[in-house]
Amino acid sequence: MGMIEWGEKKIKNMTFWDMGLTKLVLILFGIITGAFISDFVKQNIVIFLVLFLAGYLVVILRVIARK
Numbered sequence: 001m002g003m004i005e006w007g008e009k010k011i012k013n014m015t016f017w018d019m020g021l022t023k024l025v026l027i028l029f030g031i032i033t034g035a036f037i038s039d040f041v042k043q044n045i046v047i048f049l050v051l052f053l054a055g056y057l058v059v060i061l062r063v064i065a066r067k
Contacts, residue, residue: 014022034041041048
């Protein structure tokens with residue numbers, strides 16, 4: 001069994017609360033990481049905005065394309 005199949009199997013067994021906690025932990029990780037590298041982010045904000053918008057567009061298009 002590969003990593004992808006293993007991950008999909010684990011995700012299917014997650015409850016609503018597990019997903020919420022996972023999101024909260026990842027948000028907190030992002031806040032803490034952002035506090036440490038804020039100067040780097042400020043210097044390269046255009047690059048991060050382009051990456052964010054490209055990723056957001058991909059997610060939206062994938063969600064809309066699903067049936």
